[in-house]
Amino acid sequence: MEEQRSIESYLEELRHINEEMTQENIRMNEALKLYEKGVSLVREAEKMLEQYQQQIEIIETAD
Numbered sequence: 001m002e003e004q005r006s007i008e009s010y011l012e013e014l015r016h017i018n019e020e021m022t023q024e025n026i027r028m029n030e031a032l033k034l035y036e037k038g039v040s041l042v043r044e045a046e047k048m049l050e051q052y053q054q055q056i057e058i059i060e061t062a063d
Contacts, residue, residue, distance in 0.1 A: 010045040014038055 017038045021031055 007045060007048060010041050014041055
């Protein structure tokens with residue numbers, strides 16, 4: 001079973017992608033691959049945040 005990543009790890013990887021994409025000498029195909037990876041990471045992080053939100057709602061309504 002794969003260990004779940006943290007939100008912080010997603011953000012760190014997105015920062016790294018952003019740094020690479022802002023380099024002047026990046027090729028278009030590299031930028032496109034990084035963009036696709038970034039979009040994928042954002043979607044995964046959003047799913048994780050939605051799960052956290054659901055857990056919070058469950059906890060709040062458990063009273």
